[in-house]
Amino acid sequence: MTPPVPKTTRAAVLREYGKPLSMEELPLPAELAPGSALVRLDRTTLCGTDAHLWRGGMPFVQLPIVLGHEMAGRVVALGAGADTDALGRPVATGTRLVWSEATCGRCHGCTVLREPVLCADRGYGFRQRADRSPFVTGGLAEYCYLPPGAGRLVIPDDLPDTWAAAAGCAGKTVVRAFDRAGGVPRGAVVVVQGAGPLGLFGTALARASGAGLVITIGGPSHRLALASRWGADVVISVDEVPEPGERVARVAALTGTRGADLVFDFAGGPTANYEGVLMCAQRGRYVVVGLAGADALAMPADVVMGRELQVLGSLNGDVSDLARSLRFLADGRDRFDWDAMFGAPVGLAGATAAFEDLTAIKAVIAPELG
Ligand SMILES: [Zn+2]
Ligand SMILES: [Zn+2]
Structure with a gap:
């Protein structure tokens, strides 16, 4: 009954x-x-x-x-x-x-x-x-x-409720952002701004997509430790490196001054977009997912022009992004x-x-x- x-x-x-x-x-x-x-x-x-x-x-x-x-x-x-x-x-x-x-x-x-x-x-x-x-x-x-x-x-029967729930916003948002970026060229340098759920899923997806170097920027330390486990080659702590200019210099040093092919803003906040653009290599792509807020530093448009960057916005996700994020969670279960x-x-x-x-x-x- x-x-x-x-x-x-x-x-x-x-x-x-x-x-x-x-x-x-x-x-x-x-x-x-x-x-x-x-x-x-x-x-x-x-x-x-x-x-x-x-x-x-x-x-x-x-x-x-x-x-x-x-x-x-x-x-x-x-x-x-x-x-x-x-x-x-x-x-x-x-x-x-x-x-x-x-x-x-x-x-x-x-x-x-x-x-x-x-x-x-x-x-x-x-x-x-x-x-x-x-x-x-x-x-x-x-x-x-x-x-x-x-x-x-x-x-799917073998996917836990908790993972499926998290796919409903965090997972699909990350999958869509990578899609908006046009995917990850094999061997690309990827910077992930943020070590919250989006930044961590983003770190895992960058690794799984064939990035050559993954740099995750955020905090606190237990989140960065998980980022390292999920595929970040280098983590930069915003607590230990509080100056945006110093973080940009770190990324430059790690990439032979070239910068990153792809930078994902999963952090938001007042300096994220400013420093994120400066971290981009020539012809790099900058994907904005975080909320910068009203007191944000302006994005350096001269750098966007001079390096021929592409700046893309990505807003949450739809059912297609959700379906692909469920698949990513299922496929990645042994690695992550x-x-x-x-x-x-x-x-x-x-x-x-x-x-x-x-x-x-x-x-x-x-x-x-x-
Ligand atoms: Zn949400
Ligand atoms: Zn409508």
Whole structure:
């Protein structure tokens, strides 16, 4: 006998920036729209954007909301016509899913550019107020609503929930950034700015893609140690080398003054783009993924001109990037100990503490733990 479909869910709700999330029982949509689904969340991993938002770094976001946009869950109910995933594979009650943001399919980004990440009405996690239907599309809940138009993928049986969840933002963002860069030419010098989840996945992907020299810049030391394990030939600690100019000089020295063929900004921050461009070799590519912020040093455009650089932006990822990031995680499991990135799972009630405590490289929430 199928258990009854829940009408409400436990959720950790953000009502005031920087304050503890409030544990509440929120309504779930009474009717499931065609193409939608209701999912019981097995794992949610926290993204830097969630923490940034919680601290009040994105004050345009309307509260209350349920944070979390990296999650994996299993289907408890399906709307009409929602019985396959984005690749046509069957989806039924109990199927484990991961998904990308809903898109509208009728804007310039969707239709003319054919780029789901540029959709004018992209259903990104923090756009859903918790006091308006469908209430819960975020990951800090026991159940969540999966809107129509979200690119869903069945999680392969041998892929853990935690890895699949992390593919939902961090993984697909990195895969897309490499795609935007046009891939890694064999033997290329790659600089990765940042040693958080994006920088670490980026380090692994650079190594797996055939880079000749991988330099990862960031901190603190336990993250850099993991970067070394995942393929960085050299790590540069921003704590030990706090001067951007000195970091540029280090990269120059490591590359015989030539610089890097590819530099990925997975760090953001006020000096990242300035120093990142200076680290590029002639004809190098600089891929901007991090948020520089309002007080950022200007990118040196004369250097972009003089070295004939390409500067590319890369924004999150779509279902294609998600599919490829799941495959990368699966294919790389013997070479990279992905679990080393994740903290021990805690319940929803532990989410606030996870935002405050930055020890875990990626915090893991298991709603079943309370
Ligand atoms: Zn994210
Ligand atoms: Zn659109």
